[in-house]
Amino acid sequence: MTNESTIGSPMGTPPLLSIEGMIKDFPGNRALDNVSLQVGSGEVVAVVGHNGSGKSTLVKILAGVYTSDGGTVELSSQDGFDTELHIIHQDLGLANELTGIENLGITHYHGASSFAPFDRKKERAKARELIGRFGEPFDVDIPISKLAPAQRSIIGIARALDGWQHPRNVLILDEPTEALHATEVRVLFDAVKKLAADGAGVIFISHRLDEVLDLADRVVVLRDGRKVADEPRSDLDHDRLVSYVTGIPVGEAEHGENARRAGEVVLDIKGLTGEILEGVDLQVRSGEVVGVAGVLGSGREALPAMIYGSIDADVESFTLDGRPYLKRSPRESIRRGTAFVPGDRAKFGSVRPMTARENVTLPELKSLTGAGGAISLKREREHAQTLMQEYDVKPPRAEQVFAQFSGGNQQKIVFAKWLRNRPSLLLLEEPTQGVDIGAKQAIYDAIDRAASTGAAVLVCSSEAKELVRLCDRVLVLRDGRIAAELAGDELTETQLVIEGYGLKSEDEL
Numbered sequence: 231m232t233n234e235s236t237i238g239s240p241m242g243t244p245p246l247l248s249i250e251g252m253i254k255d256f257p258g259n260r261a262l263d264n265v266s267l268q269v270g271s272g273e274v275v276a277v278v279g280h281n282g283s284g285k286s287t288l289v290k291i292l293a294g295v296y297t298s299d300g301g302t303v304e305l306s307s308q309d310g311f312d313t314e315l316h317i318i319h320q321d322l323g324l325a326n327e328l329t330g331i332e333n334l335g336i337t338h339y340h341g342a343s344s345f346a347p348f349d350r351k352k353e354r355a356k357a358r359e360l361i362g363r364f365g366e367p368f369d370v371d372i373p374i375s376k377l378a379p380a381q382r383s384i385i386g387i388a389r390a391l392d393g394w395q396h397p398r399n400v401l402i403l404d405e406p407t408e409a410l411h412a413t414e415v416r417v418l419f420d421a422v423k424k425l426a427a428d429g430a431g432v433i434f435i436s437h438r439l440d441e442v443l444d445l446a447d448r449v450v451v452l453r454d455g456r457k458v459a460d461e462p463r464s465d466l467d468h469d470r471l472v473s474y475v476t477g478i479p480v481g482e483a484e485h486g487e488n489a490r491r492a493g494e495v496v497l498d499i500k501g502l503t504g505e506i507l508e509g510v511d512l513q514v515r516s517g518e519v520v521g522v523a524g525v526l527g528s529g530r531e532a533l534p535a536m537i538y539g540s541i542d543a544d545v546e547s548f549t550l551d552g553r554p555y556l557k558r559s560p561r562e563s564i565r566r567g568t569a570f571v572p573g574d575r576a577k578f579g580s581v582r583p584m585t586a587r588e589n590v591t592l593p594e595l596k597s598l599t600g601a602g603g604a605i606s607l608k609r610e611r612e613h614a615q616t617l618m619q620e621y622d623v624k625p626p627r628a629e630q631v632f633a634q635f636s637g638g639n640q641q642k643i644v645f646a647k648w649l650r651n652r653p654s655l656l657l658l659e660e661p662t663q664g665v666d667i668g669a670k671q672a673i674y675d676a677i678d679r680a681a682s683t684g685a686a687v688l689v690c691s692s693e694a695k696e697l698v699r700l701c702d703r704v705l706v707l708r709d710g711r712i713a714a715e716l717a718g719d720e721l722t723e724t725q726l727v728i729e730g731y732g733l734k735s736e737d738e739l
């Protein structure tokens with residue numbers, strides 16, 4: 231399927247970056263198998279592939295994090311300029327305990343020497359200018375662990391674009407848009423297109439095929455460590471790209487009508503107030519999937535954590551399964567049958583040094599203990615193995631250490647872990663962030679199953695398409711309040727965007 235004739239640099243110049251025959255072996259697993267890839271000046275090359283197809287491994291080799299087991303990497307050196315690689319990693323490579331200003335490295339402009347004291351005002355102004363390219367400025371003086379994932383992403387992107395001196399450098403974006411809202415994505419893409427127009431080469435790694443088709447000039451597809459396609463964007467459409475990624479022709483749409491019936495009220499909140507939220511009323515019934523939409527800063531990000539009890543909030547009343555629940559805490563929420571799958575799953579949803587088996591079975595040890603309270607290893611293994619298959623975790627090795635799975639596969643494991651518990655209330659934040667299309671379907675199916683077996687599900691997501699696919703109704707937050715509730719024929723992607731931004735009609739989109 232590889233179309234070698236299309237590879238190369240536009241304008242007949244040598245590529246800025248040339249990777250030849252790249253090989254990377256992990257014990258028992260070849261993550262990259264003879265992968266070659268060129269990026270020319272002015273070109274945006276997207277690299278796509280399933281979770282575990284080798285995308286991050288390729289980036290880590292380019293970044294010098296891993297040494298390859300074969301192959302070469304060459305950067306151009308022309309007219310006295312040595313092309314540099316600038317990389318925005320999946321996890322953005324940020325230091326969570328440092329502030330936005332410190333992460334942006336701004337102290338080096340304004341008084342990093344003992345003779346020039348820090349000028350906080352200038353630092354702050356510079357930081358706000360950098361992040362201002364991506365929308366509303368936010369607090370740059372607090373540790374970035376306190377920021378929303380989207381805001382942390384903005385810091386990472388702003389940092390990579392700052393200090394960009396030479397037009398013919400190569401920028402590598404490793405799934406940068408996962409935590410960004412559509413508006414920020416647009417700003418980022420405009421910045422990337424401008425860099426390319428000025429002569430940069432760009433490698434863009436993403437699971438979002440629509441974005442790939444929007445941004446890329448050429449698309450390289452990896453499957454199980456091998457390059458299976460390398461084609462100009464003009465030769466591709468969505469379906470063709472999906473079939474390269476999955477290896478199977480995809481005809482069926484992802485939409486599935488749910489024959490669910492809403493039952494008793496499980497979650498009933500009145501007057502939820504805290505952070506940006508002001509007096510939000512919310513009800514979710516058993517068997518119902520309720521979505522929460524809203525642009526960055528609308529209050530959407532904090533809502534599930536407030537319900538779960540990991541962020542403080544005031545309420546007028548709060549009942550769970552018909553009983554008042556005022557002193558909330560994560561421990562008590564779990565005890566009362568609530569599961570929360572956070573957006574930042576790798577950080578909050580897992581124990582990284584443990585195996586996948588230990589992670590998936592962690593919340594359910596009680597049902598796996600045999601006579602005398604000992605954990606039955608055999609049962610735990612069988613159980614974990616079934617879950618790994620059910621959620622299409624690759625490789626399906628229950629004994630592999632969690633941290634050694636690719637990002638998307640880690641998310642499938644965390645998901646499997648929480649849904650396994652049969653929660654009565656399931657709180658989900660960006661449930662398919664960073665997950666490939668195959669796994670996305672597996673997660674959607676699991677959410678449908680959870681609801682049809684009686685769970686009340688609340689899904690907070692920045693993806694309008696996802697909310698339309700999953701939800702019975704969607705609450706749209708704007709400036710901390712519920713601006714609209716959409717259901718039935720009104721629940722469309724366009725309507726979600728109109729309500730999210732407070733626009734009057736489709737013409738204003």
Ligand SMILES: Nc1ncnc2c1ncn2[C@@H]1O[C@H](COP(=O)(O)OP(=O)(O)OP(=O)(O)O)[C@@H](O)[C@H]1O
Binds near residue numbers: 256261281287625636
């Ligand atoms: N440190 C490691 N030790 C062992 N195996 C690893 C390690 N890092 C990655 N792998 C394996 O290499 C393969 C490629 O993983 P990689 O992270 O490059 O995939 P990816 O395409 O970036 O996936 P995702 O989209 O989920 O991030 C996977 O099978 C993964 O389990």
